[in-house]
Amino acid sequence: MSRTMAADIKRHTGKEVELSGWVHRLRDLGGVTFLILRDRSGSVQTVWDKLPELTPESVIRVYGTVVENEAAPGGMEVQGKEFTILSQAEGNLPFAVPGDHTRVGIDVLLDNRMLSLRNPKLRSIFTIQSDILDSFARYLRGLGFTEIKSSKLISSGSEGGTGLFPVEYFETQVFLAQSPQLYKQAMVAAGMERVFEIGAAYRAEKHETARHLNEYVSLDVEMGFIESDQELMDLEVGILQAVCSDISEKNPAILEDWGASVPTAQQLSGIPRIPYDRALSLLSDRLDRRVFELTPEGERELCSWAKAEAGIDAVFVHSFPRKKRPFYTFPNGRKTMSFDLLFRGLEITSGGRRINDYSKLTKNIVRSGLDPVDMEDYLSVFRYGCPPHGGFAIGLERLTQQLLGLANIKEASLFPRDRRRIRP
């Protein structure tokens, strides 16, 4: 007999099935025991006259007959016949797997990540994350983008060497890359024109917030032959439309479980695009004080404004001043062709057109206080002829967090790393 998944038992009413999975819940009513068996597809109630000594989370294989029972979850249950323990779990779990984990503190959940990820709701975050990875890649491939994998070990920082983790590399020292910026630009210039990369990015910053990770997954995009950053915002809207429509089609139950909904394609194409200066003056009006900078509070407030204005709590802020952006950002007068996307109160993307002219770029490097000699690899991309281009990066964990409404970004990382957390 071959294995039947919990979600499929309806198709086997009256038949004998083999099920495998975890002991999710055990309820002994004296004379009859209910065992909820959990597998990757869901869970199913099994009923037993007699069971061996058994601990929750043990892995079992059972045979039994599928019967209708209105009182059972989903209206179906399995009357147990044969029982095998494949792996007995220890009895003293630090917390029970089923149920609501909001009362368990996040540090306990993360310290016991191997156990807390067994909770179907907590694990479902990563089903959504897997969907995002799929939709992102598939949408871009459809537009002729090539997926690249660049090195995460770099000899110097693309933005001046602060915030880097040093790595002992044989007889020398290298650093963990903050972004594949240099490499994705190089591949556009090398003729791929359109590239994306899904890879780890590292920030050695000592922040301790609900929106920062020291290691995260960056969804990077870079595209040649663009004229303005508006084309990049168009592209990002297309990506988000694909992601949101795929998620709501594939996993509506997970969204419901989290009380989350995703924006429609129409809402996403209506995301307002406002210049940085306008964002500040809007905030000054709404907060009733002079606002000089985009703070987390401001990001939330701008999204509320967009929600009222355009029916979606997201906004592209563009035309950032030069001093707010990295040296490679394409200038446009005293401003730049650059943008952030704020989504549900949080910056999830930063991007823009890049300078593609060698001498302009060299001047900007000097102006930023960096040394062009240290940037020789970077500059060689432009010495050999480089098309106008730009790109952006979406933080995978931030996007996951905002789509599901998670309080802390660490919930959206399987094994998060922060200043103190380096295990499991």
Place this chain on the structure above:
Amino acid sequence: MSRTMAADIKRHTGKEVELSGWVHRLRDLGGVTFLILRDRSGSVQTVWDKLPELTPESVIRVYGTVVENEAAPGGMEVQGKEFTILSQAEGNLPFAVPGDHTRVGIDVLLDNRMLSLRNPKLRSIFTIQSDILDSFARYLRGLGFTEIKSSKLISSGSEGGTGLFPVEYFETQVFLAQSPQLYKQAMVAAGMERVFEIGAAYRAEKHETARHLNEYVSLDVEMGFIESDQELMDLEVGILQAVCSDISEKNPAILEDWGASVPTAQQLSGIPRIPYDRALSLLSDRLDRRVFELTPEGERELCSWAKAEAGIDAVFVHSFPRKKRPFYTFPNGRKTMSFDLLFRGLEITSGGRRINDYSKLTKNIVRSGLDPVDMEDYLSVFRYGCPPHGGFAIGLERLTQQLLGLANIKEASLFPRDRRRIRP
């Protein structure tokens, strides 16, 4: 007017088109100049009475009329009308981009990676690599696998701490992960059952060969509720069938350019599966001396044997002795349920069933000279109940190398890292 790609000009015969791309070749015949323009789709001959001063690799935009010309490559050319230089390349390139690069040494190509990747043939390696990434993920998603992203910063090595790169992490030290072994097993045990990960893996080994990289991309698979490693070999055959059929469908021209062909689905399902002991005795016979170990020479010889025997130069070697495999390998008498896949003379995969019993695993850790206390995170996966499971890892660069017949694995890494090479 919107941009036409070089590969599409046939559809515009007699019409005016806008083209953008790189100056691939320039040939001045006095009075008439031929300029081959290269873009991501291919290249096209353009013809000019007069051109501005221009260097190879400069990025240009041109307007012109598409005409038939039997003498032109592809039978079509564009009679140039208007010309804009978008980015002028420096004149003194270290080598010309077009043509055959086999005479340029690999170190020169890698030192000048930003330039050598402009060569369409060298760049095409990464088109194939992008195809592999796509096929691998799509095939596994179709079987209910979830894509995961685990941390690459670990507090200790999964196989005992040798060959690890140390990272300065705030006030402490961590290491770059050699593989996502612990994490993918954890996610199987957590109930995802079937997971895959595409991520960087690091080996601090001082090898200097044509088949080793210190940083590579590992295609990792882990699957619950298996009984034997034969099921894993079946799964790998399915993956390779998907990869090979997709590549030959999407990019036959690249295969042809490299003089490469990929095995058929039928050939792949016929890959012989032989026990380690049989592999050694086969080698002893064929090499006419007692063979005690699987060396690179032996791997090549076994593939020749398989080619003659089964029509495909690939072979699964399984049932490795316990001392040849990591502590977590599932024992089967004095042997193990483990395998390598040798493909065209090179090991591209290592895998097997894993021990899922807590006490057996603890004993094996001690027997391997490791300390269970250091392995607490790893062991907690099994304390909480873990299904029988197994998995494998395919080296992305090795698979790319073997599919295209590349002499050196570094050609299959965009920005390879070896003992001496840390840039660009």
